[in-house]
Amino acid sequence: MKKVIISLCTIAVLACSISSCKKKSNGNTNNNNNNTGDGTITIEVPITKNKTITDSIPVIPIPVPYPGIPGLMQDTFATKVDEMLNTYAAGVTKDKIIKIWPTSFQAVIDDASGQTFDFIDDSVFVYLDKYNGTSPRLVAYAKGIPKGAKTINFTVITDDVKDLFYNEFLQFNLSFGIPANSTLKKNSMFITNLKFNIKAYTP
Numbered sequence: 008m009k010k011v012i013i014s015l016c017t018i019a020v021l022a023c024s025i026s027s028c029k030k031k032s033n034g035n036t037n038n039n040n041n042n043t044g045d046g047t048i049t050i051e052v053p054i055t056k057n058k059t060i061t062d063s064i065p066v067i068p069i070p071v072p073y074p075g076i077p078g079l080m081q082d083t084f085a086t087k088v089d090e091m092l093n094t095y096a097a098g099v100t101k102d103k104i105i106k107i108w109p110t111s112f113q114a115v116i117d118d119a120s121g122q123t124f125d126f127i128d129d130s131v132f133v134y135l136d137k138y139n140g141t142s143p144r145l146v147a148y149a150k151g152i153p154k155g156a157k158t159i160n161f162t163v164i165t166d167d168v169k170d171l172f173y174n175e176f177l178q179f180n181l182s183f184g185i186p187a188n189s190t191l192k193k194n195s196m197f198i199t200n201l202k203f204n205i206k207a208y209t210p
Contacts, residue, residue, distance in 0.1 A: 046209055047105060047207065047208055047209060048207055048208075048209050049204055049206045050095070050096045050099065050204070050205045050206075050207070051202060051204055052091075052095040052202065052203040052205060053200070053201070053202045054095075054201045054202070055198065055199070055201075056198070056199050057198045058196070058197050059194060059195070060193065060194065060196075060197070061194065063190070063192055064190055064191040065190060066190045068188060087175065087176055088101070088172050088173075088177055089101075089175070091177075096205050096207070098210030099205065100210075101172060103207040104169050104172060104206075104207045105169070105206045105208065106167045107172055107204070107206070108165045108166065108167055108168065108203065109163045109164070109165065109168070109201070109202070109204075110165065110203065110204050111160075111161075111200070111201070111202045112133060112146075112147040112163055112199075112200070112201050112202075113158065113160050113161065113199070113200040113201075114131075114198070114199050115157065115158045115159075115199075116158075116196065116197055116198075117195070117197075120194055120195040120196055121192060122157075122191060122192045122195035123154070123155050123157055124152055124156045124157065124159060125154055125155065125156075126186070126190070126191060127152055127183045127184075127186075128184035128185055128186040129150065129151060129152055130148065130149065130152065130183065130184070131148065131149045131161070131181065132145060132147075132181075132182045133146055133180070133182075134146065134179065134180040134181075134182065135171060135177060135178070135179055136178045137174035137176065137177065137178060138174065138175070138176030140174075140178060144166075144168065146163065146164050146168065147161040147162065147163045147164065148162055148164075149161045150162075
């Protein structure tokens with residue numbers, strides 16, 4: 008049982024790695040700004056991150072259904088809001104924000120590794136909250152993930168989440184169950200592509 012718990016902890020670390028678990032966001036930028044001519048601007052914020060798993064993870068012999076074991080099946084990464092705005096939406100401050108909504112979320116495994124998303128039991132849920140908050144908000148999910156999948160395109164909930172951006176830190180939670188006999192291959196590369204739209208008053 009001790010070996011099983013260790014393996015579960017390692018899977019949980021992977022979940023955090025897929026989300027690029029860190030306090031400061033250092034994703035790639037490619038801003039697409041659209042000045043609407045009415046004194047507002049809409050900014051597309053694309054964030055792409057990747058993580059390579061350097062060690063293989065042994066088979067987990069028992070299933071762990073969502074939400075699984077608290078602290079193991081749900082992992083968190085946080086990003087500082089002001090730094091994110093400076094990086095992806097230069098000149099836009101919190102007081103100028105009118106609306107923020109997610110537009111797409113995708114997770115991909117590099118084909119060269121031979122790894123699949125079979126370590127996820129059917130569904131994944133992505134939540135957004137203020138750091139250490141107690142009211143997580145569902146922003147994306149994927150259900151019915153087929154066996155052998157190497158790409159997950161999430162259904163995005165496009166509700167306005169600007170109120171969460173008024174906090175110093177944002178927190179994302181990635182939650183999923185783990186089926187029996189799950190494993191991960193050495194040198195598997197995981198890539199995530201996340202996009203938000205920010206509508207704000209023109210700086």
